[in-house]
Amino acid sequence: MRPTFSIVISKMNIFAVTLLLFTVANVFQSSESMELNCKFQIYGYFISIPIGWKIFYTCYGELSNERNSTIITEVHGDHLSGRNNSDVTGIILEKETLLTSIPLNFDKFFPNINILYMVDTKTSTIRASQLLQFPNLMYLLLSYNEIETIEVNAFSSTPSLQGIHLNSNKIKSIPYNAFRPLHLEVLQMNNNICINDSADTVQNVNRLIVVADLLCSPLGDMIDEDLRVRIYELSNSQVAFEYSLKDLRDQVSTMEERMQELENILKLVKTHVNK
Missing domain, CATH: 1.20.5 (Single alpha-helices involved in coiled-coils or other helix-helix interfaces)
Structure with missing residues (x-):
């Protein structure tokens, strides 16, 4: 006759298991989410000399619960009189030193973003999945980050882009024709590894794209200084x-x-x- 074993689960054991599962769930959720605290204000952005200043109703944001996986789950802040989330057309994120990518879920709260200004972060790649949430984006200002690469078709979901700032990053490579689907008036890529140049007219942008296709191609490392x-x-x-x-x-x-x-x-x- 085989021995039989009985397992007795006390109320205390059930409570302990439940508490453990709750703790694990909270840790997992916190690693996947963050809160955005906004100071809402009318803000002017200098795009370029030909374009000049553009004015947007902006969330000057500060992130909490920063993690590698950045999904915004809550937004806090008091709007200016008579305005709401649908009126927000600009986002500013500065000096978020733990931020490694463009946060996701902005469109859940702000569906009409025209400009994203994000500087002094650890962002290393521009991905199509990150820009998908900004179908009306006109200006992408990502200078002074640590961007090394741009994903193929990164700008496929942002056809309205007119200006891109990528100064003082660490760009090593750019996919061929990465900027071709766009009708850019400004493209700034000064102080990068594979390129150090900028353009603020349509003609000069087209020239710069040709230069970037050569210098930032997979063969770019083989091109000597001369x-x-x-x-x-x-x-x-x-x-x-x-x-x-x-x-x-x-x-x-x-x-x-x-x-x-x-x-x-x-x-x-x-x-x-x-x-």
Whole structure:
């Protein structure tokens, strides 16, 4: 006859197990979530010299319960009179030194974000999944972080982007044509590992994208300094050529307009002579 074992679970044991599970659940939840404390204000952002200053109703945010996994679960703060979360179009996060990525879930609270300003964090990668929550984003200002890479198709869900600031990061590589789907007016990438340049006109942005495709490609490490200088010289020559070509086209257009005016005058003269 086999021995039988009986397990007696006392109320104390049940309480201990329940408490343990509750503690584990809380630890897990806290590692997956954070709170955002907002100081709501009207804030001006300087985008570039041609664009100038842009004004947005902004959450100047401070994060609590920072963890590697950053999901915003609560937002606190008092709005300015007559405003609510739907009026918020800007977010500022500064000096969040434990933050390693763009937090998720902003769109749950602020569905109309046009500008994200995030500096002095440990963010290392720009991912498509992080930007998916900002379908109306116009300006992405991520200077002075630790960004090394940009994910393929990172900007596929932000077609309205007009300006990107990535100055003073650690960018080593950029996927080919990463910026091509966009219609950028400003692209700043000064003081990075693979590139040190910026552009604040559409023509210069197109030039800079070509340079980035070369210098920040997987073969970028094989390009020596002399060749890098030559690439910049050629790109600048191309810009100068394009400006000259545009100026020539403008002159031709002006001449055509004047010729048309002369033709109209001649027609009037002939009409009076025939009378």
